[in-house]
Amino acid sequence: MQSVHWTGARKGGLFVIAVALLLSLTAPALAQRGAIRGKISDPDGNPVPDVQVSIVLLDGGGQAIRMKTNDKGEFIRAGIPVQMYRVSFELEGWEPLQAMVTVSNGGQSFINETMHPLPEGVLSQAQADRANGHQQAAQDAFQDGDFGRAVTEWQGFLELLPNEAPAYFNLAAAHEGLQDLPAAIDAYERAYALDDSLLDAIMAVGDLHGRQKEWEQALQAFDRAMELVEGNAVNLFNYAVYASNAGKIALADEFYGKAAEADPEFAPAHLQIGMARAREEDREGAIAAFERFLELDPDGAQAVMVQEILDQLRNPGS
Numbered sequence: 001m002q003s004v005h006w007t008g009a010r011k012g013g014l015f016v017i018a019v020a021l022l023l024s025l026t027a028p029a030l031a032q033r034g035a036i037r038g039k040i041s042d043p044d045g046n047p048v049p050d051v052q053v054s055i056v057l058l059d060g061g062g063q064a065i066r067m068k069t070n071d072k073g074e075f076i077r078a079g080i081p082v083q084m085y086r087v088s089f090e091l092e093g094w095e096p097l098q099a100m101v102t103v104s105n106g107g108q109s110f111i112n113e114t115m116h117p118l119p120e121g122v123l124s125q126a127q128a129d130r131a132n133g134h135q136q137a138a139q140d141a142f143q144d145g146d147f148g149r150a151v152t153e154w155q156g157f158l159e160l161l162p163n164e165a166p167a168y169f170n171l172a173a174a175h176e177g178l179q180d181l182p183a184a185i186d187a188y189e190r191a192y193a194l195d196d197s198l199l200d201a202i203m204a205v206g207d208l209h210g211r212q213k214e215w216e217q218a219l220q221a222f223d224r225a226m227e228l229v230e231g232n233a234v235n236l237f238n239y240a241v242y243a244s245n246a247g248k249i250a251l252a253d254e255f256y257g258k259a260a261e262a263d264p265e266f267a268p269a270h271l272q273i274g275m276a277r278a279r280e281e282d283r284e285g286a287i288a289a290f291e292r293f294l295e296l297d298p299d300g301a302q303a304v305m306v307q308e309i310l311d312q313l314r315n316p317g318s
Contacts, residue, residue, distance in 0.1 A: 034103040037076035038111030040069050040089060047073025048115050051091045058084040058100065076108075087111060092124050123160060131160045138170065147177035165195035172204065181208050192224075199225055203235055206242060215246035233263035240272065252276075267296035271306065278309070287313050 036055060040048045053075050055065040069075045080103050089097040095116045101109045118124060123131060138153035154171040161167065172187030185208050191201040206221035222239040240255035253276040259269035274289030290310045294303060 032082040032105035033079050034082055034105055035076060035078040035108045036080060036085065036087065036101055036103060036111065037108055038074070038087070038099075038113065040073045040075075040097075041112075041114050043114060043116055047071065048091065048094070049073060051075075051089050051094075051115065054088040054090070055080070055085050056088075058086050089113065089115060090124070090126075091115065092126055093118055094124070096124070127160055131157055134160070135167075138174070142170070142174055142177070145177070147174045150174035151178065163194055165191045165198055165201075168194065169198060169201050172201070176204075176208070181212060184208055199232075199235065203238065206238070210242050210245065213245075215242060218242040219246045219248070231262050233259045233266040233269065236262055237266065237269055237272075265296055267293050267300070270296065271302065274306070274309075278313070283313055283316075 038053075040051050042048050047069070049069055049071045051069040051073070053067050053069065055077060056062070065077055065080070067075050067077060082103050082105050084100065084102045087099045087101055089099075095118055097113050097115055099111050099113060101111060103109055134153045134157035138150045138157065141147070141149035141153060151171060151174045154167055154174060157167050158164065158171065168187045168191035172184045172191065175181075175184035175187055185205055188201045188205045188208070192198050192205070195201075202221055202225045206218045206225070209215075209218035209221060219239075219242050222235075222242055225235065226239070236255050236259040240252040240259060243249075243255060244252035253273075256269050256272040256276065259266055260273060263269070270289050270293040274286045274293060277283075277286035277289055287310060290306050290313070293306055294310070297303060
């Protein structure tokens, strides 16, 4: 039997081949990762807890990493791949922040930022979205005749924006739809207090007091609006009506005249002027006013009555 002998050269060649094979079976390279940590403070240097922190790749890829700052205003997120990131900070009632950061392998990128409270009356985006939602829901509910829901939605809106006069006006209209006149009056008053150019609000206050036969309160409301009603025949006329109901006949007659001056074609004013002239036994003045009324409203509901009065004034002995 022939023996096989290994030579030194042969053995060396096999060793070299084995090492080469081992080197070719290299493990995949470990991913390079680092960390982002930071601290958020207010303008006085106090920590700001519960800030929503969002970490996203600068190129917009991947999912956002989210966390919140702790009681010390701090956060940390380790094991983040080496990349450039945009870090956003949001907290309701505070101005949002953004920072750019590059994560290095094995390192920690530190963010130290100051957040500022939003100025009074300025909403965060989340708050603004909620306010818009309340407003739209309130308008839809009112349109559908669901005044109770409209009240609730406007109240939610006003919790976020408490100085919005038009919202109080709309809240008042919803209360009025529910026939809750005291609540409607209060909301109209609030609207007028915030914006005294809202003539409709204070006129509505007068009207609602009038509907409850609270003539003095109605007249007081219209008194506050007198500087704003100049040239508005309807409002001058309404003031005269409530003055009359309050027993202030001379004041009522004065404002019926002002209504006719503001709009010479406003028929109801001429009717009331005719009535006033008749009470004063001013026959010619009454006839002129009633004739003008019939010119403007010949087929109105009161035309027949006015014609009968005119006939009597023209022919007092018949």
